[in-house]
Amino acid sequence: MSSGNLRVTGGPLWAGPGMFWPSGAVLASDGVVVYAGDAALAPPLPEASELDADGGLIMPGLINAHCHAAMVLFRGLADDLPLDAWLNQHIFPAEARWVDERMTEVCTRLAVAEMLLSGTTTVGDSYFCASGAARAYEQTGMRAVLAQGLIDFPAPGVPDPAQGLAVCREFVERWSGVSPLITPAIFAHSPYTCSPRTLGEAAALREDLGVRLYTHLAETASEVAQSAETHGASPVAWLDELGLLQRLDAAVHCVWLAEGEAELLAQRGVAVIACPGSNSKLGSGWADIPTMLADGCVVGLGTDGAASNNNLDLFGEIGLAARLAKLRTGDPASLPAEQAVDLALAGSAAALGLEEKVGRLEPGFACDLIVMDLSAPRLTPLYDAPSHLTYAASGNEVRHTVVDGQVLVKDRQLTCLDLDQAMASVRELAARVAGG
Amino acid sequence: MSSGNLRVTGGPLWAGPGMFWPSGAVLASDGVVVYAGDAALAPPLPEASELDADGGLIMPGLINAHCHAAMVLFRGLADDLPLDAWLNQHIFPAEARWVDERMTEVCTRLAVAEMLLSGTTTVGDSYFCASGAARAYEQTGMRAVLAQGLIDFPAPGVPDPAQGLAVCREFVERWSGVSPLITPAIFAHSPYTCSPRTLGEAAALREDLGVRLYTHLAETASEVAQSAETHGASPVAWLDELGLLQRLDAAVHCVWLAEGEAELLAQRGVAVIACPGSNSKLGSGWADIPTMLADGCVVGLGTDGAASNNNLDLFGEIGLAARLAKLRTGDPASLPAEQAVDLALAGSAAALGLEEKVGRLEPGFACDLIVMDLSAPRLTPLYDAPSHLTYAASGNEVRHTVVDGQVLVKDRQLTCLDLDQAMASVRELAARVAGG
Numbered sequence: 001m002s003s004g005n006l007r008v009t010g011g012p013l014w015a016g017p018g019m020f021w022p023s024g025a026v027l028a029s030d031g032v033v034v035y036a037g038d039a040a041l042a043p044p045l046p047e048a049s050e051l052d053a054d055g056g057l058i059m060p061g062l063i064n065a066h067c068h069a070a071m072v073l074f075r076g077l078a079d080d081l082p083l084d085a086w087l088n089q090h091i092f093p094a095e096a097r098w099v100d101e102r103m104t105e106v107c108t109r110l111a112v113a114e115m116l117l118s119g120t121t122t123v124g125d126s127y128f129c130a131s132g133a134a135r136a137y138e139q140t141g142m143r144a145v146l147a148q149g150l151i152d153f154p155a156p157g158v159p160d161p162a163q164g165l166a167v168c169r170e171f172v173e174r175w176s177g178v179s180p181l182i183t184p185a186i187f188a189h190s191p192y193t194c195s196p197r198t199l200g201e202a203a204a205l206r207e208d209l210g211v212r213l214y215t216h217l218a219e220t221a222s223e224v225a226q227s228a229e230t231h232g233a234s235p236v237a238w239l240d241e242l243g244l245l246q247r248l249d250a251a252v253h254c255v256w257l258a259e260g261e262a263e264l265l266a267q268r269g270v271a272v273i274a275c276p277g278s279n280s281k282l283g284s285g286w287a288d289i290p291t292m293l294a295d296g297c298v299v300g301l302g303t304d305g306a307a308s309n310n311n312l313d314l315f316g317e318i319g320l321a322a323r324l325a326k327l328r329t330g331d332p333a334s335l336p337a338e339q340a341v342d343l344a345l346a347g348s349a350a351a352l353g354l355e356e357k358v359g360r361l362e363p364g365f366a367c368d369l370i371v372m373d374l375s376a377p378r379l380t381p382l383y384d385a386p387s388h389l390t391y392a393a394s395g396n397e398v399r400h401t402v403v404d405g406q407v408l409v410k411d412r413q414l415t416c417l418d419l420d421q422a423m424a425s426v427r428e429l430a431a432r433v434a435g436g
Numbered sequence: 437m438s439s440g441n442l443r444v445t446g447g448p449l450w451a452g453p454g455m456f457w458p459s460g461a462v463l464a465s466d467g468v469v470v471y472a473g474d475a476a477l478a479p480p481l482p483e484a485s486e487l488d489a490d491g492g493l494i495m496p497g498l499i500n501a502h503c504h505a506a507m508v509l510f511r512g513l514a515d516d517l518p519l520d521a522w523l524n525q526h527i528f529p530a531e532a533r534w535v536d537e538r539m540t541e542v543c544t545r546l547a548v549a550e551m552l553l554s555g556t557t558t559v560g561d562s563y564f565c566a567s568g569a570a571r572a573y574e575q576t577g578m579r580a581v582l583a584q585g586l587i588d589f590p591a592p593g594v595p596d597p598a599q600g601l602a603v604c605r606e607f608v609e610r611w612s613g614v615s616p617l618i619t620p621a622i623f624a625h626s627p628y629t630c631s632p633r634t635l636g637e638a639a640a641l642r643e644d645l646g647v648r649l650y651t652h653l654a655e656t657a658s659e660v661a662q663s664a665e666t667h668g669a670s671p672v673a674w675l676d677e678l679g680l681l682q683r684l685d686a687a688v689h690c691v692w693l694a695e696g697e698a699e700l701l702a703q704r705g706v707a708v709i710a711c712p713g714s715n716s717k718l719g720s721g722w723a724d725i726p727t728m729l730a731d732g733c734v735v736g737l738g739t740d741g742a743a744s745n746n747n748l749d750l751f752g753e754i755g756l757a758a759r760l761a762k763l764r765t766g767d768p769a770s771l772p773a774e775q776a777v778d779l780a781l782a783g784s785a786a787a788l789g790l791e792e793k794v795g796r797l798e799p800g801f802a803c804d805l806i807v808m809d810l811s812a813p814r815l816t817p818l819y820d821a822p823s824h825l826t827y828a829a830s831g832n833e834v835r836h837t838v839v840d841g842q843v844l845v846k847d848r849q850l851t852c853l854d855l856d857q858a859m860a861s862v863r864e865l866a867a868r869v870a871g872g
Contacts, residue, residue: 075819076824076828079768079773080772081768221766281762282762282768283763285766309828310827316755319752323716332518332519332717332718332719334719375859380863381862381866383511383866383870387515392742392747430818430819
């Protein structure tokens with residue numbers, strides 16, 4: 001937990017849907033918000049550091065609910081390919097060859113830089129060799145729900161799949177309680193790459209350790225067709241038959257849900273994490289977010305890894321989610337701006353189990369906030385802040401980023417890591433990847 | 437025409453599809469490219485100004501083929517509304533009240549700033565009170581194909597629709613030959629707001645004056661349904677029946693084409709200008725770009741106005757076009773990166789009739805180029821430039837912008853206008869708009 005007092009003033013405050021003050025203030029003590037609202041009504045806060053928004057918009061930091069952060073190494077390595085060729089001829093071989101704990105530490109550091117600079121303060125990161133990534137989060141002070149991957153094939157750091165559960169347990173035990181900003185978790189890759197036995201053991205481990213369990217689910221039409229052929233049921237229905245659906249915390253993608261399955265996910269307490277940038281780039285399809293929300297689902301937003309996106313700018317996902325919702329329904333009123341932004345706030349927070357900690361700027365919440373530069377041409381003039389956040393802004397308008405009361409980006413400069421060095425390390429690895 | 441010599445070196449050069457040099461140089465004399473290629477093979481160029489790419493990617497400036505630039509005043513004024521309510525209750529009344537030549541001059545200046553800073557060097561701008569916009573282009577040195585609007589209703593600057601043709605003629609004559617960077621044109625709003633007589637007279641004026649004629653076409657499903665009801669034909673078929681299709685130069689939107697109509701447009705020599713950001717935000721649908729290209733259409737890209745987008749960053753349109761193509765076909769190989777970028781280069785250039793002048797960096801083409809900062813985290817590492825341009829970049833990575841051999845943006849700063857003043861003027865107008 002961060003020590004000391006912080007006062008952020010000097011600009012409008014949008015603290016979440018319906019919570020706007022033209023002149024706002026956020027006060028935090030030891031990393032926790034003690035006041036958020038009208039600057040004129042803010043109580044005194046002794047010995048506080050000051051962060052001046054300088055006319056910029058103060059708002060909660062964004063939450064990227066699903067990412068494979070270290071995959072920035074493979075950004076743009078292979079695009080515009082059929083999914084099978086992309087995965088089997090490019091990504092899986094590159095992962096097998098290049099992913100180890102040093103790679104995940106080095107590459108996650110660059111991902112952290114990209115995310116903090118573009119306004120993301122919390123990430124749900126799922127990957128192999130997760131201890132390397134954990135070190136990157138620990139060093140930089142970004143908030144992460146970090147899941148060790150589990151799959152029924154030899155994987156980076158887990159050459160013997162029979163050791164997968166043990167590696168997950170070891171990772172969770174190693175990183176539990178190390179930092180209040182790092183929450184270890186488990187990521188079982190998917191129902192088509194993990195047997196029912198593996199999934200059941202992962203669920204048991206989840207309950208034994210009290211951690212969250214995630215999986216990719218219903219990402220592609222061919223996954224659904226294959227599930228129907230193999231199991232006589234859709235991936236969602238099949239997990240439900242196995243009694244496993246209710247033991248999942250969140251399902252990533254959910255592009256291909258059958259009718260009623262959004263409702264079933266809601267009933268089973270499974271959050272959905274939509275990744276519109278990745279799903280569209282891979283030609284997989286699009287999650288029906290308006291229906292999911294109408295059916296009571298918790299829906300968060302993720303960028304997915306940079307190999308399938310190809311950036312980690314969550315503002316792009318917010319805008320794309322809103323546009324795709326309108327395209328799906330033909331109704332421009334679908335997924336309006338404030339609701340779209342909130343997917344990456346309360347929605348993502350709940351998908352990560354952090355709904356009482358992040359996603360809002362209210363007393364008791366963590367002081368995770370960003371300041372958006374409103375003097376950018378693309379944000380001029382300003383009539384309505386959520387509209388700009390959804391339809392006009394990008395992560396490049398982020399000026400300051402605060403996590404747990406610590407200013408990690410100030411005036412667009414990272415205070416928590418050496419960006420040039422982070423990029424140079426990844427370029428060095430990339431030169432080897434390109435060399436084959 | 438710009439005088440003097442310019443040498444741009446110090447980074448890789450992507451001069452168009454298939455034209456990449458790891459260390460490139462572009463040499464220009466009096467605003468015209470005289471060499472583009474390998475830096476090591478560049479001829480001497482006496483007394484040249486030097487522009488250092490400092491490791492950034494040198495590439496052709498982007499071409500925004502359809503915009504209503506001055507509408508930046510209405511950016512975010514009204515969103516997430518049904519199209520009718522948006523247009524009739526918000527945008528049309530606001531235009532009637534606030535648009536005049538001073539407004540278009542002031543607001544187009546901000547649009548120019550936004551476009552130059554995000555890498556657009558040429559714009560196809562269609563609006564009313566176009567002389568105001570022309571002054572903004574003349575003052576700043578941005579390249580524009582600028583069309584005066586024509587519609588069968590009272591419009592800003594044209595209270596009597598019977599004067600519409602005369603206003604178009606006057607505008608074209610006033611701005612012909614004033615600047616080699618400004619090409620006057622005519623924009624007949626649409627077949628549902630212009631009678632066949634108006635459209636026919638516009639076509640006659642086009643031929644009389646030797647200028648280009650544009651129109652919105654097949655933007656929404658309701659437009660197509662209404663056309664079927666009124667004329668017994670789709671908008672495209674109806675214009676063809678009237679003999680007007682072949683007298684059009686480009687049709688904007690073309691979201692709802694019947695089978696065979698893309699081919700018909702190609703046969704009639706009508707380019708298509710797709711606006712995926714606007715069409716998706718308004719819930720109108722999406723143009724089928726892969727089919728259009730397969731059918732031989734020229735396809736350019738536009739942002740449309742900022743009231744329906746809501747920014748003028750053409751990189752966003754490139755990425756969205758590529759993603760929507762893959763979603764439509766379910767095939768991630770649809771509209772691959774290099775082809776997507778080229779929509780905003782050769783495609784837009786041809787849609788504006790400038791295919792021999794802009795969209796490529798080759799001897800004889802205008803020296804309209806940008807330098808993209810490759811040291812941004814989101815562009816690191818770099819395996820393939822077009823991939824980054826399509827899937828990872830935004831206009832915020834633009835570092836230098838050159839039009840006609842003149843450096844209009846250097847190190848992210850406008851050299852051709854006072855940005856603070858441009859924003860302040862628009863904010864002042866916006867305060868009055870918001871006041872009602």
